[in-house]
Amino acid sequence: MVHADASTFAEGITKEQAYQQVLDQAEGLFFEQRNWVCNLSNAASLLWHAYKSLPFPSNQVNWAGFYTLDPLSPPTSPQLILGPFQGKVACQTIAFGRGVCGAAAATGQTQLMRDVDAFPGHIACDEASRSEIVVPIADNVKGGVVVAIIDVDCSVVGGFDEVDRLWLERLAALVGGACDWP
């Protein structure tokens, strides 16, 4: 199988089936490959193509990717820095605690925003984004410290639900353990 086939999703599958394929393919791609840039780049592609294969509202996802802990930020004021993604150009750095991404990084808790306009201090990298889910990725080797986040934006309100939370948290656990983090 050529690699591109991993991001081909069948018509008519459920969201659960699409996420299951993302996890299965990610696990295969991560086999004997622990480079975090390589693995996050392919994972962003898997997520993007999964959403595009699904019905409304999932197919309205307009950004899917990762931010990681900026190695140049001081431990006393850590910040996220843009990692591999699919979608339009995005904000380069986000301080822990700032916006939806920063909240997930600072708390270690998934942030599921039905309407980003309802979140105080939301950072609008793209004004088209109306809902968002952000899932922290912990490095268990480093005692569970947040080393990255999964960030997915959608151009409609209510783009994500508890199914997305469940499966993205599974993906975060897989990614967290499958990469050597800087």
Added chain:
Amino acid sequence: MVHADASTFAEGITKEQAYQQVLDQAEGLFFEQRNWVCNLSNAASLLWHAYKSLPFPSNQVNWAGFYTLDPLSPPTSPQLILGPFQGKVACQTIAFGRGVCGAAAATGQTQLMRDVDAFPGHIACDEASRSEIVVPIADNVKGGVVVAIIDVDCSVVGGFDEVDRLWLERLAALVGGACDWP
């Protein structure tokens, strides 16, 4: 301006104008930001959206992104490893000298393939790709050693010409000098 606007290209612009916008926006995004993952992620997004705004054959581009020198590969047998990109899942590693990407990395010369099937040893990450351009990125701090490549694939034969070569080599020069390479 929100960041996403950087990847919005006007209708009806020429290929030269689209590439000029890519360079202008990249230069702005790289200002005071030398993290290579962050910068390559945004550059891949700029390229992808530029191609999608252009007429045939540029709008048939099906992969745009980067490979970088794999820090774990020995200097005696260097290999490329997948970096940030937009498009379908891709091959993780490519030995210097292997395929179109490996040829660009090994020779330090742009490879413009009108028809990838005519290239002996072409690596088909995606069978849909029919033409390809690969431009080496040199780190002038390290004496011009190839640290990365720009790789763009197109689903039709003859997707790229000398205009693409000229502008992608300008982008490679900008990226090479704008990032701290590992």
